[in-house]
Amino acid sequence: MLTANRLRDGDVLYRKGSGWVLMLADADVYPDQASADAALAAATAETVRNEIIAPYLFEVREVNGKIVPVKEREIIRAAGPTVHPHTGKQAGQINA
Amino acid sequence: MLNTLVKQVDPNMYRYDEFDAQFVGERVEQFAGQVARRLSGELTEDQFKPLRLMNGLYLQLHAYMLRVAVPYGTLSSKQMRKLAHIARTYDKDFGHFTTRTNLQFNWIKLVDVPAILRELADVEMHCIQTSGNCVRNVTADQFAGATDEEIEDPRPLAEIIRQWSSLHPEFVFLARKFKIAVGACEKDRAALLYHDMAVQIVKNAQGRIGYKVMAGGGMGRTPYIAHVMSEFVEREDILAYLEAVLRVYNQDSRRDNIHKQRIKILINAIGPEEMRKRVAREFDEIKRAGTLQLPQDELDRITAYFAPPKFETGLSDEMPEAGTDFANWVKTNVSKHRAPGYAIATITLKTPGQVPGDATSAQMDIIADLMDQFSVGEVRVTHEQNLVLPHVRKKDLPAIYAKLKELDFAAPNAGLITDIIACPGLDYCDLANARSIPIAQTIAKKFENLDRQHQIGELKIKISGCINACGHHHAGHIGILGVDKKGVEFYQLVLGGSGAEDASIGEIMGPGFGEHEIADAVERVVNVYIAQRKDGERFLDTYRRLGMAPFKDAAYEKAAA
The missing domain is CATH 3.30.413.10 (Sulfite Reductase Hemoprotein, domain 1)
Structure with a gap:
């Protein structure tokens, strides 16, 4: 999958089609490295529009029919701090 | 909010002169212009990044993080209230006191940063040089000006x-x-x-x-x-x-x-x-x-600027009696002051289960009230992520303790095993390999029995979520270093460090423990100390006498089973 941050507020974004969504569950999963690389290249080219920053790819896997990041880092990034469950996307705190 | 009965007190601390005010004001407007140019695309991210870092603005795991300088850890009540206001208005209602005695806001929007910096400048604060390759916030002994041990402030x-x-x-x-x-x-x-x-x-x-x-x-x-x-x-x-x-x-x-x-x-x-x-x-x-x-x-x-406050004379130097809980708090959190009838009170932001160093806006506001009512409007931030009321009358300590209990900041644990330093770790930090805070919480809960804490005595646990060591794990009597093994968090034990006058670098024990193993491993290490210590020995002394071997044998015993 592909993630970035929104420039104006830093919010974590995920790539869906040629745009961005706020929740990992709504985003695209790239089936192979070539399509992931192509998405990253497109997103990197878009950074000149000054809407998103720092795009990068990360690995996911399917667990019980649900897409889950492989690394703990991305699990926490997608949800919010584990020590403050009332903050972050896990608490529905997203900037529109 | 400021209690209407509390009069704001201006402590004796450095005040901006016209040059300072002008310098900070110009710097704020300069950075406001840079933010505007970044948002408009006039500056690229590569051009903007070093500029934002020089102004304490990071991009972290979830959002921007703004680090506010607290020079030598000294804050006035007015400044504390401003930090509370910023937490409430621009962040998610809390801030985090760091091991560099700064305060970090974790959920800042880039578009709000100029307004925040203007608010900080109103109370003579800024974020300059809290990041970047420059001289960072200068820190000092948190008992400065209050302890009779010092040669001068x-x-x-x-x-x-x-x-x-x-x-x-x-x-x-x-x-x-x-x-x-x-x-x-x-x-x-x-x-x-x-x-x-x-x-x-x-x-x-x-x-x-x-x-x-x-x-x-x-x-x-x-x-x-x-x-x-x-x-x-x-x-x-x-x-x-x-x-x-x-x-x-x-x-x-x-x-x-x-x-x-x-x-x-x-x-x-x-x-x-x-x-x-x-x-x-x-x-x-x-x-x-x-x-x-x-x-x-x-x-x-x-x-x-730092002249000592006018201490009252004729005060009783006896410690008031206010029950067992209060006496326990005094034992660990109250230190000797230079003036008779006065004391230094440490507020540990470490009640077992809490996030070390975190304070909500409401807690900050009430601490500001305590500063005004009882400590000449002043507090110190410590590198151990605690706060210190430097000048309090002993007779006021029971009232302070009662208020801290309401705030859940009355843990009688300064210097004990639950007074743990922990960096933000993987819960917030873009550089971290593993979480630090949940490990601190688990260990603190495991050892929360006060009798047991006192039986163990001075024992400093310090936890870092990566090798950068913001949680000072090298200097922990027991240090814990979080590492990433194929995307999974592991924790290495480091024993024998000290950040005090007997400074030493901790020794790595060996392979890491899993997230659910590390607290038990710490307990086995502590049990070796309890069993083998001699009279008057701290954990560190026993470790220095015995070396790593008995602690290592105990720590891995269960993990290997």
């Missing part, structure tokens, strides 16, 4: 160093960050020997006050204890001497390898004797030029 010198190093034209693009601390007594509460450079106020054989200067300490990937550069620098020469050290570092440090860019690497590569020679050469040159002497009248002018 270290904060005037810390303030002079702050002014000298703020946007110093030679030192804004160092090879790496540079941290300075100041202490004034044999007891080291500021981890002096783990700093790039440290100054200890001393008296020479003739009874003259001057400065012992050390350099080359540090944590991170390659920890070192600082070497003495000079046993005694005269008062008027201190800035010249510090400038000489920084100049040698700036000229001779490795800029080609990010892991070898700190002054500790330089000094340990060329040897402390060669470093002293190079510093002496630079020092002589600066002295001959005669441009960097610290005049006594300037030292006096700055010192006057």
Whole structure:
């Protein structure tokens, strides 16, 4: 999958089609490295529009029919701090 | 919010003069312009990043993080209320006190940063040099001006160093960050020997006050204890001497390898004797030029800002009685003050289960009220992520304790096993490999029984979520380092470190423990200490006597089963 941050507020974004969504569950999963690389290249080219920053790819896997990041880092990034469950996307705190 | 019965008190601390106010104001507007140019696309992210870092603005795991400087850990009640206001208005209603005695906001929007910086400037605060390869926030002993152990208050010198190093034209693009601390007594509460450079106020054989200067300490990937550069620098020469050290570092440090860019690497590569020679050469040159002497009248002018408050006389020096809980709190959290009838009260932000160093806006506001009511409007932030009320009348301690209980900040655990330092770790930090805070919470809950904590005695646990060591794990009696093994968090134990006057670097025990194993491993290590300690030995003393082996055998026993 592909993630970035929104420039104006830093919010974590995920790539869906040629745009961005706020929740990992709504985003695209790239089936192979070539399509992931192509998405990253497109997103990197878009950074000149000054809407998103720092795009990068990360690995996911399917667990019980649900897409889950492989690394703990991305699990926490997608949800919010584990020590403050009332903050972050896990608490529905997203900037529109 | 400010209790209507509480009158805001202006403490004796440095106040901006017109030049400071103008400088900070111009800097805020400069950065506001840079933010606008970034948002409009006039600046690229590559161009903007070093600018935002010089103003304390990071992009972290979830959002931007803004780091506010708290010079030598001293805050007024007015400043504390402003931090509460910013947390409430621009963040998610809390802030995090750090091991550099700063305060971090974790959920800042870039578009709000200019407004936040203007609000901070209103109370003489800023974020300048809280990041980047420059001289960072200068720290000092949190008991400064209050303890009878010190030769003199270290904060005037810390303030002079702050002014000298703020946007110093030679030192804004160092090879790496540079941290300075100041202490004034044999007891080291500021981890002096783990700093790039440290100054200890001393008296020479003739009874003259001057400065012992050390350099080359540090944590991170390659920890070192600082070497003495000079046993005694005269008062008027201190800035010249510090400038000489920084100049040698700036000229001779490795800029080609990010892991070898700190002054500790330089000094340990060329040897402390060669470093002293190079510093002496630079020092002589600066002295001959005669441009960097610290005049006594300037030292006096700055010192006057930190004049001790007018302590009441005739107060009883007896500790009031207010029950067992209060007595337990006094035992660990109240320290001797220089003035009869007064005490120093440490507020540990570490009630077992809490996030070390976190405070909500409501808690900050009430602490500000306590500062005004009971501690001449002043609080200190400590590198152990606690707060200190420096000047309280002993007779007021029961009232302070009662209020802290309401805040859930009355844990009687200063210096005990549950008074744990933890960096933000993987819950917030973009660089982290593993979470620190949940490990601190689990260990604190495991040892929350107060009798057991007192039975264990002084034991400092420090947890870092990566090798950068913001949680000071090298200096922990028990240090814990979070590592990433194929995307899964593991935790290495590091034993025998100390950040105090008996500074030492902890020794890595061996392979890491899983997230659900580490607290039990710590308990087995502590049990070895309890079983084998001699009378009066702290954990650290027993470790130094026995070495790693018995602790290692115990720690891995269950993990290997």
